[in-house]
Amino acid sequence: MSAVEQFTIRTDYTINYTTRTPVPIPDIIESLRNIEKLLHRTPAFLEKAYQGIQVVDVNVYVETLQAGSLLEKFIVEYVVQGQENYDKAKEVIAKMVKDSTAIRTVVAIGVGAALTYGVMKAVGGSTPTTHVEAYNNTIVNIGADVKLSGEDISLILEGMKDKKQLAKEAIAVVKPAKADPAATIEIAGQQKLTINNDFVRETPDEYTPPIPEERDEFYTNLPVLIYASDRDKSTTWAGTVPGLIDRRTSFHLDERINPAELHGKLRIYADVRVTSKYNKTKKTYEPKLVTIQRVINSQPN
Known part of the structure; x- marks a missing residue:
């Protein structure tokens, strides 16, 4: 493998809104667009969990879109290459190819962490976010299983640019569940990362820029x-x-x-x-x- 040789790591991400009523088409479209944007924010989580590699590109595709309880399944391709040490990079990439479950978990953590951070930015302290904060603690606990500490996650989130846009993305992803007071948001293969209806209720309906102090x-x-x-x-x-x-x-x-x-x-x-x-x-x-x-x-x- 040369210093610039690249490999593609392929995984999937599936989100299921357990709504009992049909979701309006505009909300579905916006959720698709904004889940894609959140997935594009996940490379930093992979790079931290698998140190020695660099993600140089992300491609996101919709594999399944199912009505009823709205289900959206995405295929995510990460184009990766070694950073410096050839042998170390080769070893890490080989591990990633075999470690499909862990990679799926890292991606789910990345989306969940960005989503939670975005909601908290949108709320901005104006209303209680007890259940959003509890979900954030769950992400930190699961992160420990894939070598992502709470500090690692916090540093990645703080380093994200355009936090105003991130808040808008998070609200758009949650919105399909807002019309049903009992709806939850399930992440396939990640039962502990299910977003409960209390989290949904604490998420604002629209993004309102915070008023400067x-x-x-x-x-x-x-x-x-x-x-x-x-x-x-x-x-x-x-x-x-x-x-x-x-x-x-x-x-x-x-x-x-x-x-x-x-x-x-x-x-x-x-x-x-x-x-x-x-x-x-x-x-x-x-x-x-x-x-x-x-x-x-x-x-x-």
């Missing part, structure tokens, strides 16, 4: 009233921005502004940055800090 807004040439100042410091100031912030608010000066030159001025025109914090109770942003970035002009006291 803080936001910055920029304004130019605004009147600023200074109530408190310090000739030696840039961080102990306070005042208002009439028409924008009418209650006394903390001020900071940009590092380019000399506090001694501005000290004592009561009214100026300036470019400012307003930092606001989201109030969950009031569901609105409230200003907490005004940074004076540039002084346009100042008026005599």
